[in-house]
Amino acid sequence: MAFEAGDLMPQELVQKLAFFTHKINREIAVYLDRKGTVTDISIGDSSTVSLPELEGRKSKMRLSGIRCIHTHPNGTGQLSSVDISSLINLRLDAMIALGVKDGELTEAYVSIPSRAESGEFDSADLFGPYQPGDPELGNIFGLIIERDKNNKAAFYDNDVEEERAILVGLETLSGRMIGGKSEAERSLDELEELANTSGAVVIEKILQKKPVKDPAFYIGRGKAEEIGLLCQAAGADTLIFDVELSGAQVRNIEDVTGAKVVDRTTLILDIFAQRARSKEGKLQVELAQLKYRLPRLTGMGGQLSRLGGGIGTRGPGEKKLEVDKRHIRRRINFLESELDQVSIRRNRTREARKKNTVPSIALVGYTNAGKSTLMNKLCNCDVFAENKLFATLDPTARKLQLADGKTALLVDTVGFIRKLPHELVDAFKSTLEEVVYSDILLHVVDVSNEEAEEQIAVVMDILESLEALQKSMILVLNKIDMVNGKHNIRIPDKDCKIFEVSAVTGQGIPQLISGISELLSENEINIEFTIPYNQGWILPYMYENGKVMETDYKEDGIRVKAVIRDTKIEKIKEFLN
């Protein structure tokens, strides 16, 4: 018996299985290979089936090429832990469970294996519920093939030898001079740091004074030709522009100069791609890359393959850049739905955390400000910190011991940067939600940086776009050891406590910890009030969002003594007396 290849869950098979399962009231399992051929059938117990040995599939790093579709006669399509362990142990392509009731399919869930860091398959991802014919099933099939091919070792092998890059910036007339440098020059310096972080060697920086703002070439055709010659003379193969370029501009400049053209956003995305470690981080980066690439494909006949490697070609997704538009759109939908799942899971963890009423504190700040170093100092832990941009991509949480015996949860986050691509802010929404839902923010500033004030402003802007500006905030002026304890930074108007510290020497750290304790308890309000009996939601709300110390059931309602966070009081305000 055979079914159409590429159809993960053939309708005809599903119907037959549902029918017979109902007849015999037992579990039936069918095994299919990737061509759609049935290789085995078992009745009663799916864990005892022997799989056919497939050519070249003996390696532990590959999948078996066989998937199992089986029924659950009790009506639910939820996969059991036995289902999942057979999936992983047998390295099946997928384990699909069909819930059957009265001879009909109720729901179907699909689980596919995923790899550990080592490349071995050690866990599973769950999708569903589905009905046969759901287009998402095609995506899952694609994902299986990709996961089978993309052995970790081969994952990042498209790195090439050093890229030699020329940077091109654009001088605007406005903007403050700092340290004798204009805004454009400083932005170009930062671009150089970004380029170094991504592994490129910067040979020359060009700042174009009066931009022609050419729609076709951005810098004008003549200038582009000139830069082309410079590339040849200097042996540069890549041009990095300190702006966002349109797809047409990139192609035009590439044609004239013969060099690869990359813009600031592509560069930042490339760094994120190299640094993403967690599954969530990789999904987020790939999503951002695809979203940025999609509108830039117009007029390319829908197909483009960028040869070579380096900046802009690296990513957590497919090894070879597959840029068929339809494929990208499908992939974007798929990544978005996977990320939704992650976000739901994260919300649950956050909810659980809230129930414990452990307050959470988010570290925010410009990249390289010292957030991770500060976290290590405050929590006595060992989080990855490095003198490179974007050392931290995944949110990491650690317990912070406060002076009065209380604890809080400190969450490290991705650093901010000017001109942060909005695709990235979007894609990292679920990570940045940690910021949005935290009780207080520690805004870390590198006082030794000439541009500290600009950086504060950039961070404030991003916080505003996350609607997190009204949160209680502590401004941490870090690296005070590097300026001999003196700084002349103008502090933003926002009402917040300020601490001068050094995350390296430990100077000012005890004061900061007591400052945090104080702010947290400032935010706690003691209340005593009566909950009318017809407002049944209030007491559970109090348990969830505060600490209930005493309840007394009176004639007119429940008299409650409690402590609650000020951010949670709005909802019950009208009942306070």
Ligand SMILES: Nc1nc2c(ncn2[C@@H]2O[C@H](COP(=O)(O)OP(=O)(O)OP(=O)(O)O)[C@@H](O)[C@H]2O)c(=O)[nH]1
């Ligand atoms: N001298 C000095 N150096 C510091 C201090 N705090 C951090 N650094 C250094 O600054 C660099 C960046 O620190 P990180 O903690 O990685 O910065 P981050 O804010 O987490 O950066 P991203 O994760 O990239 O956003 C590292 O080389 C640290 O050693 C400090 O108080 N004094």
Ligand SMILES: [Mg+2]
């Ligand atoms: Mg960090």
